[in-house]
Amino acid sequence: DSGVTQTPKHLITATGQRVTLRCSPRSGDLSVYWYQQSLDQGLQFLIQYYNGEERAKGNILERFSAQQFPDLHSELNLSSLELGDSALYFCASVFGADYNEQFFGPGTRLTVL
Amino acid sequence: LAKTTQPISMDSYEGQEVNITCSHNNIATNDYITWYQQFPSQGPRFIIQGYKTKVTNEVASLFIPADRKSSTLSLPRVSLSDTAVYYCLVGEGRDKIIFGKGTRLHILP
Numbered sequence: 001d002s003g004v005t006q007t008p009k010h011l012i013t014a015t016g017q018r019v020t021l022r023c024s025p026r027s028g029d030l031s032v033y034w035y036q037q038s039l040d041q042g043l044q045f046l047i048q049y050y051n052g053e054e055r056a057k058g059n060i061l062e063r064f065s066a067q068q069f070p071d072l073h074s075e076l077n078l079s080s081l082e083l084g085d086s087a088l089y090f091c092a093s094v095f096g097a098d099y100n101e102q103f104f105g106p107g108t109r110l111t112v113l
Numbered sequence: 114l115a116k117t118t119q120p121i122s123m124d125s126y127e128g129q130e131v132n133i134t135c136s137h138n139n140i141a142t143n144d145y146i147t148w149y150q151q152f153p154s155q156g157p158r159f160i161i162q163g164y165k166t167k168v169t170n171e172v173a174s175l176f177i178p179a180d181r182k183s184s185t186l187s188l189p190r191v192s193l194s195d196t197a198v199y200y201c202l203v204g205e206g207r208d209k210i211i212f213g214k215g216t217r218l219h220i221l222p
Contacts, residue, residue, distance in 0.1 A: 002156065002158075004156075033210065035210075035212075041214070042200070042212045042213050042214040042215055043151075043157065043200070043212035044212075045210040045211065045212070048210075056210075058210070088154065090156045090157075092156065092157075100162075101147075101159040101162065102149075102157075102159065103159075104155075104156025104157050104158070105156055106155065106156060107154070107155070107156055109154075
């Protein structure tokens with residue numbers, strides 16, 4: 001158990017819909033990273049937040065957005081969903097702002113039908 | 114941003130030592146080298162991180178030559194449970210994190 005929690009574990013929705021994925025970092029960690037992993041693909045870095053502020057941006061689509069709240073939990077919002085958005089979405093947390101050992105959550109499996 | 118190159122897959126047998134090499138020719142002065150392990154449908158798990166020479170912990174060793182253009186993850190006496198994907202990352206923090214596709218290690222009985 002990494003100490004990072006993600007909800008929900010599974011999500012099934014239809015094309016065109018909008019969903020929100022939630023991540024609670026380890027106690028004391030200030031940074032949250034979001035990743036997308038499609039079937040048989042590597043992890044694609046989407047975005048990083050540090051203490052409520054966006055820190056780095058990766059291959060995040062304009063249909064996707066994220067935020068980190070004052071209690072440090074983070075949400076990833078996916079809208080106008082397409083079949084290709086079906087994937088595992090992981091969040092990871094780190095104490096500091098810069099890359100170090102990341103602790104990953106169990107992931108949310110999103111299925112778009 | 115340093116790009117990494119790893120073998121796509123490797124097979125080995127239980128009890129053997131496994132070495133996975135990662136090339137990172139454009140590594141920057143401030144970059145660290147980090148390895149993660151991922152089992153199917155689970156988040157990656159940190160294995161080891163190093164900057165130069167050799168680092169060892171309870172599960173692996175990381176060998177980094179003087180020019181730092183490559184690194185080798187060494188797993189001693191592997192077991193079936195070491196079957197996983199192994200990712201090599203290079204970076205120093207604010208860069209975008211690139212995991213790549215990793216090396217799929219298959220341990221045979």
